[in-house]
Amino acid sequence: MDKKNILAIDVGTGMVKVLAGRQEADGRVELFGSGAAPTEGYVRGAVTDVNALAHSIKQAVECVVMATDSQAAGSVYLGISGSMLVAQNSIGRVAPASSGVVTNADVERACKAAVFSVANNEYEVLHVFPAKEITTQPGEALEVETHIVSAPKTILQSLISALGGSGIQLNGIVASGIMAAEGMNNELPCQPSNFIFIDIGAGVADISMYVGGRLSSSASLPLGGDYITSDLMQGLSVNRGHAEEIKRYYSRLSPNLRNQGVVLDCNDYGTVDKHIPFDFLCDIIESRVEEIVTLVYDYLKPLLEKYLTNQGQAFEAIYLTGGCGAMPSVATCVAKVFQIHTETVKPECLAAEYVHPANTVCYGIIKHGTRISASEPVAGRSAWNLFVHKAKKLLKI
Template sequence: MDKKSILAIDVGTGMVKVLAGRQETDGRIELYGSGAAPTAGYVRGVITDVSALAYSIRQAIECVVMATDSHAAGSVYLGISGSMLVAQNSMGTVATATSGSVTNADVERACKAAVFSVANSEYEVLHVFPAKEVITQLGAALEVETHIVSAPQSILQGLSNALSESGIQLNGIVASGIMAAEGMNKELPGQPANFIFIDIGAGVTDISMYVGGCLCSSASLPLGGDYITNDLMQGLSVSRAHAEEIKRYYSRLSPNLRNQGIVLDCNDYGTVDKHIPFDFLYDIIESRVDEIVTLVYSYLKPLQEEYLTNQGQAFEAIYLTGGCGAMPSVATCVTKVFQIHTETVKPEGLAAEYVHPANTVCYGILKHGSRISANEPVAGRSAWSLLVHKAKKLLKI
């Protein structure tokens, strides 16, 4: 791989996924290879064993190296999510450099002020997004509300050190859900200004809320497809792998099969008694889907009222992605509960065999890393991040 190649690592509850590629001048992502390994040391967004997780990441990267028949070179970006991420909004106020106008430099300085106001020596800032700009006194003061995402330095440093011992040098650690949303932002159907982007994985649901085209809120909730898998394991007395296969099989079937007396052959190797009524599967799976969506709605409802303050403003769409988000019944349930147009999206910019909602995070990380390697501006990560890091050390904030 050349120096401009990117290794995008998505740490999920079930699997660690790695895509290797680069962004071409026409914006298309060219992939060199992919890899995956079962996740260890990471449960529903919580790192329980740094060494075990580092080993899983190493295994996934080795799959890429074998597939590309080369050494893993270029830049390496790791996506994380879960309760370790802390999202907060902070206001930064500065005087504008020129009376009557606001420049990018003014906004940048206001973002710096916002970060310093919430700086904490125990946390490292991963992303800073300008969410809302207000001129309080024309020519005198600019207020910028920012959305800041941080993570504990001890966790980030511990993971970086464990990977370094395995020969993996990270160029950056990013928030997975936000990278998925940012990577797809310019490719969403309809290009709405106000929308909610939801990435539902096995153990974590990442939420990104956009108002006026700007990220204003994000969260990682400990909810996901594992709830469905666990119920299937108990209800059908099958292994986890078998339950996952049944879940995928069910996702390809029409809900219209309900009340038709349909019995499904769900046998796997070593089983002969797994002939399961469709209605029984429907009741197990759909009750859990409804529960997951209802919990997400309960979290988002007050935020919708908080951020949509202008009269007549409303969210135009909800976009779903992720392995569990790809289930058709999830989109149906979200539409019913939220009463908002809902679509499932996937990274169409990848080669056909990789166009699946489960690869959206890696796609976003690839685009993020490619912009950095090309020295282009990157939303949520300014050039002054190094300055902030040095200043915090100097001031011992």
């Protein structure tokens, strides 16, 4: 088993997506397997049935099993988001080991002190990011403002146990939106210092705010493309699958079709009467897009003012990713509401068939897992390999 190989699991409201890959020495991520399955037991960022969710994850992993061999994944990382995540900032204070000199070890001790000051027995810390350091003077303490992300231990332990019963042993659980932002951080256009990264999926909008190039704030809001799909189901009298197809079809059309009297042929799944005026479809979708973007703006408005690094300095860009974030009208609306340069980003260095905003989370998880796994010992055959062996025997691969 090669411990540099990573199995990245992205739990979304609509689908569980799995990518197997590794990061090469030149920074390029090579993928050698993918899988997906409908999500059960997880609604807009909230776990409603741990066993059902574990079963969905297992189904998605089995798809990867069919595309790769038992040595494919050395470490397994699960990405989660939504209401189970708790983000907070805390300041850690320590005395530097050497007076007047701040080392990485000092910063690490300050981060641990920050975590200790907000420790809660009911929550497991997933990430600690140093957001800001106050340079110490001789004889003074070092202060480090940190951004800490946690999740309820009961949910995490139940999920780990349920997956373990299927032979899937996790090496780590991570915050999906932050992994997407961190994975793309060094690949963003213009390399700004102050920016906002928003991953909008079917049921959750994950927000990461960077100040001075460092993560300073994050949040998971229960907002996403599912609301648009539901509106289409109701307004057009179609089922969910048909509504998703119409939404994707609309995303490929030019907004210049408005007020041109265009009628779209949206027949599918055996229907013969779904000829829909473009203007009507536009009204349904764009009204919900505007509502979603406005709610995100209302949440971020106080932070936009709080996290300016210097007076008169503003956020330089907003980067969108995720399935819903890829909709052109979402980027247009964000730019209009926030009055900030907005771009949609995706992992461009992947093989062409994987270059899509919906794969950004898994891309970030693989890069994160590679860094972590490089320092982890490998002992014996992993539970992942045992699972693959059993699954392949069952599937007769």
